[in-house]
Amino acid sequence: MQIFNNVKQAQDWCKSQKSSGKTIGLVPTMGYLHAGHLSLVRMARQKCDIVIVSIFVNPMQFGQGEDLDKYPCDLKRDTELLENEKVDAVFAPLVRDMYPEGYSTFVQVQGEITDKLCGASRPGHFQGVTTVVSKLFLICQPDKAFFGQKDAQQAVIIEKMVRELNFPLTIVRGPIIREADGLAMSSRNVNLSEEQRKQALILNQALLAAKKEIMAGQRDTEILKQGMRKMIASQPEAQIDYIEIYQADELKDIKEIVGGKIIMALAVKFGNTRLIDNLTVEV
């Protein structure tokens, strides 16, 4: 398995793989890999000749006062996991190589889609995401890039960016992977206390309860959100950031569920750890 820390070396290597006719699958990550990441890696392994996994905790997508400094990191363990998955290359660049002094080029998806949900709670976050993902696409030149459904808004925004800037690649979304007790896998889970970890189970439970309501005929999104809010607020350490229900494809507001695919998405803090989760329902 190749390990690249240098942008140019990674780009040259990808270019040579490509020109020998191989298809490239890219799995962009911030490292501290869990089963969710590995499920994307396996999808890439099945669909592409060459699999490259990027590991880069991107400072540009963290706001002031966010958990950039506390974001967990274990490159040795990550590379061992990826070696086991028969990944061809790991790209783990240095910050100063990705953003040299005087760096000032940004890619931005503007409008409602980036202003709501995590975009409202984390101003500038998605500009950081779309900029770094554009750079990763241009360095690694993937035919397919793999993103997890847990970051549903991120996936929608990146799909829009790919379509609108005409990136010559396909985005493949992988499903949310959960612990046996239902907690969505996240690198941030390691920052939860034992008690917070227990309380955080309410997120998936609230989403499942709302789904049951919908299946039983409830169509009023306000009532559904209130139900979830009440369940989550029952946990003493839970501080709700948002609980929303949108049409799933473009995250458009809906007051009443009339049909099609909807997404219920939430962000909740337990202490200093902000968790997100979501569930899509086909009505």
Place this chain on the structure above:
Amino acid sequence: MQIFNNVKQAQDWCKSQKSSGKTIGLVPTMGYLHAGHLSLVRMARQKCDIVIVSIFVNPMQFGQGEDLDKYPCDLKRDTELLENEKVDAVFAPLVRDMYPEGYSTFVQVQGEITDKLCGASRPGHFQGVTTVVSKLFLICQPDKAFFGQKDAQQAVIIEKMVRELNFPLTIVRGPIIREADGLAMSSRNVNLSEEQRKQALILNQALLAAKKEIMAGQRDTEILKQGMRKMIASQPEAQIDYIEIYQADELKDIKEIVGGKIIMALAVKFGNTRLIDNLTVEV
């Protein structure tokens, strides 16, 4: 010669050329081609296996009240000229194909480099340029892309964008091509009256006079700019937008010329037609 109006067709064709091992040279233009464009096409023809010329009057880089509606256009003549130059493909997309309804993805080089000169006179102009050029790069996937030195600031900004976003390509700059009497070639020259056309000769003359001053030892940029301003203001229809002298590589301000490569750049309106010109001097 292939002619593509459709983004996907152009992209598929370029992809297939690339995967057969050929190098691609892209010359992005807004059409109404003149000898300046053709000199870039010939450079591309020499350096690349496949030459593709894009013709697209990009609405995103025109501001309110600018000359989008008056920008000259003659696709038939353009394609004939390009056929003569043995160009392989022309890409002349429709606006609605480049910017479908709801389009909201932008590429932006921020900071001093885009805020001065044409960036100050034409707010939003360079965001339109960097966005459309990114799209053209992603559609045509060139190994080399060719830009004229007449749009010197544009070239510096695009080079910065390519470097910072890690586009896997090289920018090649072609020199300014001038009419026999010294007027810099521009598609907009056709909009000048006969009298304005005559008066516009002062632009190149002023630049040459300033160069002579520098060669004779003048180092004070304020004095040099005043000299050019005076010459240009002598023409009754000339309305000066800017006259500036910068260090050439990154367009940094200089008060006194100490050495290296400097650029003298100006923008002047004659009636409704805004012309730009520049001259670099190695001191």
